Amino acid sequence: MATLFQGLPSSTAFSSSNKFNHVPAPTSFSERKSSIVTVRSDARWSPVLNYATHKPQRLITNAVATKADSSLASTSSKPGHELLLFEALREGLEEEMERDPCVCVMGEDVGHYGGSYKVTKGLATKFGDLRVLDTPIAENSFTGMGIGAAMTGLRPIIEGMNMGFLLLAFNQISNNCGMLHYTSGGQFKIPVVIRGPGGVGRQLGAEHSQRLESYFQSIPGIQMVACSTPYNAKGLMKAAIRSENPVILFEHVLLYNLKDRIPDEEYVLSLEEAEMVRPGEHVTILTYSRMRYHVMQAAKTLVNKGYDPEVIDIRSLKPFDLHTIGKSVKKTHRVLIVEECMRTGGIGASLTAAITENFNDDLDAPIVCLSSQDVPTPYAGTLEEWTVVQPAQIVTAVEQLCQ
Amino acid sequence: MIFDYIEIFILTFCEQLITKEEGLVLYEDMILGRFFEDMCAQMYYRGKMFGFVHLYNGQEAVSTGFIKFLKKEDYVVSTYRDHVHALSKGVPAREVMSELFGKATGCCRGQGGSMHMFSKQHNLLGGFAFIGEGIPVATGAAFSSKYRREVLKEPGADEVTLAFFGDGTCNNGQFYECLNMAALWKLPIVFVVENNLWAIGMSHLRATSDPQIWKKGPAFGMPGIHVDGMDVLKVREVAKEAIERARRGEGPTLVECETYRFRGHSLADPDELRDPESVSSLAAEKAHYAGRDPITALKKYLFDNKLASEQELKAIDKKIEELLDEAVEFADESPLPPRSQLLENVFADPKGFGIGPDGKYRCEDPKFTQGTAHV
Numbered sequence: 001m002a003t004l005f006q007g008l009p010s011s012t013a014f015s016s017s018n019k020f021n022h023v024p025a026p027t028s029f030s031e032r033k034s035s036i037v038t039v040r041s042d043a044r045w046s047p048v049l050n051y052a053t054h055k056p057q058r059l060i061t062n063a064v065a066t067k068a069d070s071s072l073a074s075t076s077s078k079p080g081h082e083l084l085l086f087e088a089l090r091e092g093l094e095e096e097m098e099r100d101p102c103v104c105v106m107g108e109d110v111g112h113y114g115g116s117y118k119v120t121k122g123l124a125t126k127f128g129d130l131r132v133l134d135t136p137i138a139e140n141s142f143t144g145m146g147i148g149a150a151m152t153g154l155r156p157i158i159e160g161m162n163m164g165f166l167l168l169a170f171n172q173i174s175n176n177c178g179m180l181h182y183t184s185g186g187q188f189k190i191p192v193v194i195r196g197p198g199g200v201g202r203q204l205g206a207e208h209s210q211r212l213e214s215y216f217q218s219i220p221g222i223q224m225v226a227c228s229t230p231y232n233a234k235g236l237m238k239a240a241i242r243s244e245n246p247v248i249l250f251e252h253v254l255l256y257n258l259k260d261r262i263p264d265e266e267y268v269l270s271l272e273e274a275e276m277v278r279p280g281e282h283v284t285i286l287t288y289s290r291m292r293y294h295v296m297q298a299a300k301t302l303v304n305k306g307y308d309p310e311v312i313d314i315r316s317l318k319p320f321d322l323h324t325i326g327k328s329v330k331k332t333h334r335v336l337i338v339e340e341c342m343r344t345g346g347i348g349a350s351l352t353a354a355i356t357e358n359f360n361d362d363l364d365a366p367i368v369c370l371s372s373q374d375v376p377t378p379y380a381g382t383l384e385e386w387t388v389v390q391p392a393q394i395v396t397a398v399e400q401l402c403q
Numbered sequence: 404m405i406f407d408y409i410e411i412f413i414l415t416f417c418e419q420l421i422t423k424e425e426g427l428v429l430y431e432d433m434i435l436g437r438f439f440e441d442m443c444a445q446m447y448y449r450g451k452m453f454g455f456v457h458l459y460n461g462q463e464a465v466s467t468g469f470i471k472f473l474k475k476e477d478y479v480v481s482t483y484r485d486h487v488h489a490l491s492k493g494v495p496a497r498e499v500m501s502e503l504f505g506k507a508t509g510c511c512r513g514q515g516g517s518m519h520m521f522s523k524q525h526n527l528l529g530g531f532a533f534i535g536e537g538i539p540v541a542t543g544a545a546f547s548s549k550y551r552r553e554v555l556k557e558p559g560a561d562e563v564t565l566a567f568f569g570d571g572t573c574n575n576g577q578f579y580e581c582l583n584m585a586a587l588w589k590l591p592i593v594f595v596v597e598n599n600l601w602a603i604g605m606s607h608l609r610a611t612s613d614p615q616i617w618k619k620g621p622a623f624g625m626p627g628i629h630v631d632g633m634d635v636l637k638v639r640e641v642a643k644e645a646i647e648r649a650r651r652g653e654g655p656t657l658v659e660c661e662t663y664r665f666r667g668h669s670l671a672d673p674d675e676l677r678d679p680e681s682v683s684s685l686a687a688e689k690a691h692y693a694g695r696d697p698i699t700a701l702k703k704y705l706f707d708n709k710l711a712s713e714q715e716l717k718a719i720d721k722k723i724e725e726l727l728d729e730a731v732e733f734a735d736e737s738p739l740p741p742r743s744q745l746l747e748n749v750f751a752d753p754k755g756f757g758i759g760p761d762g763k764y765r766c767e768d769p770k771f772t773q774g775t776a777h778v
Contacts, residue, residue: 141580148543184521185512319757
């Protein structure tokens with residue numbers, strides 16, 4: 001399922017020799033100006049003409065490689081190794097803990113239990129109970145403890161068993177994590193990583209289905225990233241740990257069992273860059289985390305209907321990568337944002353404002369933002385389904401946008 | 404061990420508890436604290452500093468008694484009433500005064516202010532505006548110390564952390580959560596409660612079901628001690644034992660210092676509840692504690708035990724007065740922070756401001772730290 005179209009290798013991805021080893025890969029996305037190429041599922045290139053009216057006049061088939069038997073799918077003969085997303089997170093964490101003895105983990109059930117989503121499984125046995133610390137149920141205090149430890153030389157990773165629990169730590173995250181570097185005049189740095197699963201799951205109920213990225217986004221002094229594939233999960237975890245800034249890494253409850261192939265070589269991704277998932281011509285779809293998969297599913301339908309969406313996983317929720325986004329907007333002139341936050345005050349709302357402020361002249365139509373309903377996530381399966389954005393809604397939105 | 408799970412009142416011994424040198428150090432530190440706070444009040448009313456300024460007058464024995472026992476590598480975490488903790492820990496008076504005036508030469512470049520005093524050089528971890536916020540940070544510093552000793556195996560990693568906070572904080576969740584964690588992991592920390600009986604206008608007795616805070620220590624498995632916080636020598640005895648206990652790795656201690664603030668909660672507080680004209684019992688309270696001024700008490704002790712003469716103490720007074728005059732002059736003449744300082748310390752790694760539409764990191768623009776609306 002995770003064998004999604006990876007798009008063209010960005011500068012921080014693994015070397016082009018791995019992925020497209022039988023076609024000459026372009027050296028950088030920005031160097032191709034007016035001629036756009038589409039990479040087909042059989043990894044052959046074909047040029048696509050620019051359309052003056054932006055209406056699809058040529059049906060583009062097979063532009064999304066999600067078939068299990070396609071050559072881009074995982075096979076044992078390909079380089080790298082296969083694993084699930086939570087294992088990728090663990091791999092990244094383990095590598096960083098081996099590399100730097102000051103890196104430690106603290107949270108509820110991270111040690112002996114191995115983490116409620118198994119991200120820290122086996123680490124306590126390997127590194128000891130002090131490096132993988134099982135804390136009592138006191139989010140505000142152990143988050144503050146992590147911050148104090150970071151100020152005095154350690155590099156803790158604080159796990160919220162569910163992101164929603166970090167609401168209890170809001171005092172420490174907002175007042176101390178975000179502010180202490182500034183109020184101390186730059187004397188103390190706070191290299192913490194705060195991570196945990198959030199988002200709407202499968203009937204977990206309102207309080208376990210929260211999207212805290214919208215609540216944290218105003219806090220100055222922190223960075224927020226959201227991972228969505230095993231590849232970027234490991235890369236972002238490593239980048240977050242190495243960063244001198246406090247970083248909040250948002251994982252999603254439903255994505256932990258995604259399987260994909262990642263490189264054997266070490267790699268670290270950039271915390272501030274967005275990821276091009278699928279280049280396209282007609283509309284820019286900005287998304288992150290779980291909604292990426294709803295978008296890609298909608299993309300299949302859209303492609304069959306003759307549309308060519310460009311899908312970008314923004315990855316960096318704070319700050320936004322306005323360069324990647326801007327280039328895309330200048331190309332397609334239409335933007336659709338698909339997010340899981342609530343309609344009011346979410347990441348999409350901020351992104352809409354940022355794009356309008358910076359690229360208003362490049363837009364042919366108002367930005368459309370699809371968000372979850374402003375409702376505490378209901379328990380009932382049907383209601384929960386209608387709370388979040390579904391692929392059918394994305395298809396409709398693109399059709400309306402491209403009229 | 405003398406501090407077991409019982410309350411102890413320390414008796415004043417007849418024999419000498421301190422040497423002359425120690426006595427003069429204690430006296431100078433307390434005078435520095437007192438004179439500095441008085442100078443703060445003057446400067447505030449002259450419009451040199453603004454906002455919330457919380458003065459420590461009357462509580463000097465706690466700060467001096469504890470902090471003068473620490474090594475430079477030990478950590479101190481305070482609250483918004485942190486000027487004197489900063490001074491006792493060694494932050495120069497001119498830097499603290501500068502910070503209060505909001506100048507670029509302040510210990511936090513003018514960005515923190517009265518309630519956010521930090522010093523990496525002197526291991527002062529703040530200065531926190533919300534009560535209870537600093538206690539987890541202190542717990543973290545103590546955890547760091549334990550980690551360095553047991554995981555990184557650094558020899559001599561035995562730094563102790565002191566967390567100072569008030570009686571009002573002892574009703575806050577963070578206090579209890581940290582007492583639990585510190586006792587659980589035997590962290591090298593001392594929780595010092597400066598019980599001055601008042602949280603702004605809320606009397607400790609009206610806010611707390613069991614006002615004896617020291618009792619909460621044994622409930623979590625650590626010793627709880629009550630000490631007369633107006634007597635620097637008694638505080639020092641307790642501090643010595645608690646700090647050495649932590650350094651040996653035996654775990655935390657909760658010390659309740661009964662003390663009093665002579666001024667209001669902050670310079671903005673009219674302190675009407677304790678006005679001698681209004682409620683007579685509170686006037687008596689204020690007069691009672693004024694009679695127990697820790698500086699007067701130490702002076703008397705030094706004279707009675709022939710440890711210092713009137714002249715020597717007056718010389719110290721004069722020295723501190725000159726130091727403070729110089730500090731005020733320094734702060735007055737220091738430059739205000741320029742606009743370019745606005746966004747300089749938001750991120751330790753300024754790449755955190757992200758990539759702008761032109762593809763470059765925003766921090767690469769040299770004028771970026773002046774701040775624009777387009778961040």
